[in-house]
Amino acid sequence: MLAGALLGFLTGLAACESAVERQRVTLCRRAVPALAPTETDLAVLRAGAGPAPDTVRVDYRVGSRPRWALCRFNAGAELLGITTDQGHLNGAALYLLKRYYLDTPDAEASDPARADGAR
Secondary structure, three states, X not given: OHHHHHHHHHHHHHHHHHHHHHHHHHHHHHHHHHHOXXXXXXXXXXXXXOOOXXXXXXXXXXOOEEEEEEEEEOOOXXXXXXXXXXXXXXXXXXXXXXXXXXXXXXXXXXXXXXXHOOO
């Protein structure tokens, strides 16, 4: 009985972790169009776990040029920072991105996964 309860707890924990991971990947991927030059051919090549805990890396292409973004999160899905191949987003830029873009219908409509099926 104890083993069954432990298995149920671990299964629930894994489901929560994957839900948080999906939220993180979605947020980081949705930030990419705001980071790329406007009116460019943008395609996500890969989006998934980053090299450190609580990070997500999105590899993408702008025209023929490969680019990347690394998003850092708290223990949940709150975006704490973004570093790209161009440098680190400062606090003001990150605040504006979160406050006025990421939670808008424009961010959802511009999500690169909508066009190319990346996850």
